[in-house]
Amino acid sequence: FQKAGFAVRRVCEVHGSIHHLQCVAGCGGEIWPATGFLPQVDDAACRLTSPLPRCPRCGGLARPNILMFGDGGWLDSRHAFSFGHYHDPAHMGFGPLRVINDDRVAPGGGFPTHPHRDMEIVSYVLDGALEHKDSLGNGSVIRPGDVQRMSAGTGIRHSEFNASRRDPVHFLQIWLIPETAGIAPGYEQKFFADEEKRGRLRLVASRDGRDGSVTIHTDADLWATVLGAGETVTHDIVAGRGGWIHVARGTVLFEGERLEEGDGVAIGTSGTLRLEGVDEAEVLIFDMAP
Numbered sequence: 001f002q003k004a005g006f007a008v009r010r011v012c013e014v015h016g017s018i019h020h021l022q023c024v025a026g027c028g029g030e031i032w033p034a035t036g037f038l039p040q041v042d043d044a045a046c047r048l049t050s051p052l053p054r055c056p057r058c059g060g061l062a063r064p065n066i067l068m069f070g071d072g073g074w075l076d077s078r079h080a081f082s083f084g085h086y087h088d089p090a091h092m093g094f095g096p097l098r099v100i101n102d103d104r105v106a107p108g109g110g111f112p113t114h115p116h117r118d119m120e121i122v123s124y125v126l127d128g129a130l131e132h133k134d135s136l137g138n139g140s141v142i143r144p145g146d147v148q149r150m151s152a153g154t155g156i157r158h159s160e161f162n163a164s165r166r167d168p169v170h171f172l173q174i175w176l177i178p179e180t181a182g183i184a185p186g187y188e189q190k191f192f193a194d195e196e197k198r199g200r201l202r203l204v205a206s207r208d209g210r211d212g213s214v215t216i217h218t219d220a221d222l223w224a225t226v227l228g229a230g231e232t233v234t235h236d237i238v239a240g241r242g243g244w245i246h247v248a249r250g251t252v253l254f255e256g257e258r259l260e261e262g263d264g265v266a267i268g269t270s271g272t273l274r275l276e277g278v279d280e281a282e283v284l285i286f287d288m289a290p
Contacts, residue, residue, distance in 0.1 A: 074109035078102045080246065080264050094266050095242050095288040096218045099175035102248075102262060104168055105130075110161025116152035120176040120216045122205055123148040123160075124224075126248055126282070128169030134158035138187045142171070145193055147204045149214040151178070151186040172248060172284075178217040188214045197226040201233050201285065219289035227252060227277030235273045235285055243267030243287050250281025 080100035082088045093099070098119070110131070123130065123142055130142040134150065135157040142148050150156065162169045190212065196202045205222035209215035216222075225233050227250070237243045245254065245265040252259050253276040259265065267273065275283060 074106040076104040078262060080262075093177075094244050095286075095290050096177045096179075096220055097174070097244055097286055097288060098177055099173065100246055100264070101173045102170075103173060104170045105160075105162045106168055107162055107165050111159060113157050113159045115155060115157045116150075117155045118178060118181045119152045120178050120218055121150045121152060122174040122176070122214070122216065122222065123150075124172040124174065124204075124248070124284070126170045126172065128167050128171075129163035130169050130171050131161045131163040132158060134187065136185060136187055140189055142189065145191050146189055147192060147214055148189045149187070149205060149216055151183060151217055153178075153183040153185040156185040172246075174222075176216060176218045176220055179219060180217065183217055190214050192224065194226050197224050197282075199225075199227065199231045199233070201225050201235060221287040223285040223287070225275070225283050225285070227275065227281045227283065229277050229279055231277045233275050235287065237267055237270050237273065237287060239270040240290070241270070241287060242290055243273060243285060245273065245275070246284045246286070248282040248284060250283075251278040252276060252281050252283055253278060 077084075078101070079086050080091075080102075081094070081098065082092050083099055083101060113133075113135075123132070124147055125142045125144050127144060131140075132142060132148065133139045140148070141163045150158065190204075192202055192204050201223040202225065203211045203213045203221060204224050205216050205220070206213045207216060207219050207221075213222075223235065227233065235243075244267065245259070247259045247261055247263045249261045251261075254265060254274070257265075258278065273285065275285075
């Protein structure tokens with residue numbers, strides 16, 4: 001197996017802003033990081049210094065889109081795969097799993113309205129409260145136990161803010177590549193109590209929405225578990241599929257390896273996975289088509 005480390009997203013030292021590129025033609029094309037183009041940023045001036053590429057979707061020029069203005073330090077974001085200023089061609093995803101971002105947003109901070117297209121986006125809140133609004137008219141506050149699925153499809157715009165002015169919010173944002181491009185945008189949110197995950201695996205997202213899970217438009221099952229010291233769970237990866245283990249918090253043992261918060265394991269062969277809690281831990285298991 002492969003143990004994948006995390007890298008902290010680089011933000012502007014002056015404004016704490018995230019630099020991102022979008023098509024000026026408004027087609028929804030995201031030029032970076034989707035194309036692997038990594039612009040040079042002059043942090044002191046908070047501006048891009050390298051030439052801008054053209055949108056692979058429609059050929060339009062790119063423009064910088066600053067997702068957040070305000071004091072630095074509002075966001076602590078760590079990435080399992082290449083994303084934003086963390087660019088690693090060797091870790092661009094695993095199967096349809098493209099992004100696992102571990103985000104901690106300070107009170108009052110957040111991501112203003114921005115677009116997505118052709119991506120299944122799952123938000124999994126660990127602590128605090130995350131306020132969501134989107135161009136479909138949905139508005140909700142996501143709390144621990146909630147799993148939110150947003151299908152970007154032909155295009156959707158949304159914002160995410162810490163719903164509290166006092167407490168931080170800690171959540172995972174997960175992106176999966178859909179099986180089919182150009183589907184209708186959609187939204188779904190469901191609650192899964194810790195009791196459903198304690199010492200067992202609870203299906204929280206799947207292609208067919210079975211067992212009360214949210215529906216994602218890709219051939220993947222997402223399981224969640226909460227393990228105390230000595231508690232174990234097992235899961236079988238069948239031939240022709242792969243898996244990814246992500247430790248959301250706490251510490252577990254896998255194949256004699258100690259995995260801590262933020263660690264990930266890529267599973268490229270069939271077999272039985274066994275996890276054992278070392279301390280209070282929460283773990284996600286992805287079972288996916290290649």
